Amino acid sequence: MLKKPARLTVTAVALASLLLTGCSDGGGRGRDADGRITLRFQSLAWQKESVDANKELVEEWNAAHPEVRVEYVHGSWDSVHDQLLTSFEGGEAPDIIHDASDDLADFAYGGYLADLRKLLPARLRSDIPRRGWETTTFGEGVYGVPFLQEPRVLIANEKILEESGVRVPTPERPWSWPEFRQIAKELSGGDGKTFGVAWPLKDPVSATLNLGLSAGGQLFHRDEDGRAEVRFTEGDAVVADTVHDQVNTDRSASAATLGMGGSDTLPGFFGGKYAMVPLGFSYRQQIAQQAPEGFRWKVLPAPAGDEGPVQGVSPQTLSIAEDSPYKKEAMEFIDFFLQPANMARLAKGDWMLPTGTAALKDPALRTEKDGWATGAALAEHLVPAPAQSVRGYPEWKDKVATPAYQEYYSGAIDAEELRKRLVEDGNLVLARYQR
Numbered sequence: 001m002l003k004k005p006a007r008l009t010v011t012a013v014a015l016a017s018l019l020l021t022g023c024s025d026g027g028g029r030g031r032d033a034d035g036r037i038t039l040r041f042q043s044l045a046w047q048k049e050s051v052d053a054n055k056e057l058v059e060e061w062n063a064a065h066p067e068v069r070v071e072y073v074h075g076s077w078d079s080v081h082d083q084l085l086t087s088f089e090g091g092e093a094p095d096i097i098h099d100a101s102d103d104l105a106d107f108a109y110g111g112y113l114a115d116l117r118k119l120l121p122a123r124l125r126s127d128i129p130r131r132g133w134e135t136t137t138f139g140e141g142v143y144g145v146p147f148l149q150e151p152r153v154l155i156a157n158e159k160i161l162e163e164s165g166v167r168v169p170t171p172e173r174p175w176s177w178p179e180f181r182q183i184a185k186e187l188s189g190g191d192g193k194t195f196g197v198a199w200p201l202k203d204p205v206s207a208t209l210n211l212g213l214s215a216g217g218q219l220f221h222r223d224e225d226g227r228a229e230v231r232f233t234e235g236d237a238v239v240a241d242t243v244h245d246q247v248n249t250d251r252s253a254s255a256a257t258l259g260m261g262g263s264d265t266l267p268g269f270f271g272g273k274y275a276m277v278p279l280g281f282s283y284r285q286q287i288a289q290q291a292p293e294g295f296r297w298k299v300l301p302a303p304a305g306d307e308g309p310v311q312g313v314s315p316q317t318l319s320i321a322e323d324s325p326y327k328k329e330a331m332e333f334i335d336f337f338l339q340p341a342n343m344a345r346l347a348k349g350d351w352m353l354p355t356g357t358a359a360l361k362d363p364a365l366r367t368e369k370d371g372w373a374t375g376a377a378l379a380e381h382l383v384p385a386p387a388q389s390v391r392g393y394p395e396w397k398d399k400v401a402t403p404a405y406q407e408y409y410s411g412a413i414d415a416e417e418l419r420k421r422l423v424e425d426g427n428l429v430l431a432r433y434q435r
Helices: 005-022 048-064 077-090 105-109 122-127 130-136 158-164 177-187 204-215 234-250 262-270 281-290 327-337 340-350 369-381 393-410 415-433
Strands: 037-043 068-074 096-100 145-149 152-157 195-197 220-222 228-230 274-280 297-301 311-313 316-320 382-384
Touching: 037 048, 037 327, 048 068, 048 327, 048 340, 068 327, 077 096, 077 105, 096 327, 122 327, 130 145, 130 316, 130 382, 145 340, 152 158, 152 204, 152 281, 152 369, 158 177, 158 274, 158 297, 177 195, 177 234, 177 274, 204 234, 204 311, 204 393, 228 415, 234 393, 234 415, 262 274, 262 281, 274 281, 281 297, 281 369, 297 369, 316 327, 369 382, 393 415
Parallel strands: 037 068, 037 096, 195 274, 311 382
Antiparallel strands: 096 316, 145 316, 152 274, 152 297, 220 228
């Protein structure tokens, strides 16, 4: 993502003033006159259960570590990239940084984040599978600890599903993409009022790319020199064509929801307008809290292609600022914060899956209630999102892929025009980042 010099200049002056004020105790950054260290931990937790879990763990750490105190700082997912960039430029970044793996590449390559390889304790390194670490590895370094992730699932109206008599998929035997298309037609009223599925694709790119892995779609490829380029194969067309055909040919998917976010589809889902909604796993919390009394819902695995139920994810991460003078202490807090029992607490608070294998064994994350067991069964099939480490991806996504997919799904352009824009226009964008 491009830097914004004018804004940074103004902000840097303001932050420099704050920095000078903060250092007036004479103890140096984060250390008071008595030698006690204070680490700033910026959390992006926003749901009450998650915020509570974060704050409780910080309090537990502080009670047991009077010489290394952690200060909880509340951040926002909506502005985290620009806010962190400003903080890095101003020399006032938090010591411990909560973010998502797909936001780390530019910070890692820019030298703002610490390489964690020599800091990671063996317990944490071995507890998280290699595919998890691949989401935070850029070049030779590891720049974040992945700790929460969520698969994309189908949330179904259980009453409509039962009455239809269709085969109910399981993680071991999910629907194929052609089967999903056929079943969506069977669950659709065909009257333009009730639909088999509602695709909330306000942000269509990550959903399309991550689900496309199941059909062999990869879209981003690297040559022998490591340069990334976009290629559009038959596998990349499976998910895109399914959505397009459901909306424009079968009329089994609502065109009205294409511009919606996931939460926007819930009133229609509760009202029986849509039999299924593809959503992130964490949306179950909203459904559990907002569904009308007596409404029965079920979590189903996403459809799978020739590659099986694999799908891409971008886990939530904890990183350490390169400028932090207390990297060792920061990692000790992260190690405490992500102990198996604590990681499970955080997962429950966010209604997501832990990346750690020990935390994933928690019985509360294996129960059938609210679909936890279905999600846990999918965990082993979650891999890094296709664009995870591609420099220039944010610009490609915003300027090229988002409008192209939106127009294709609405029927405004055909498949050939979609391919042309993604590949030809997209590679021009990526080339600027790889000169």
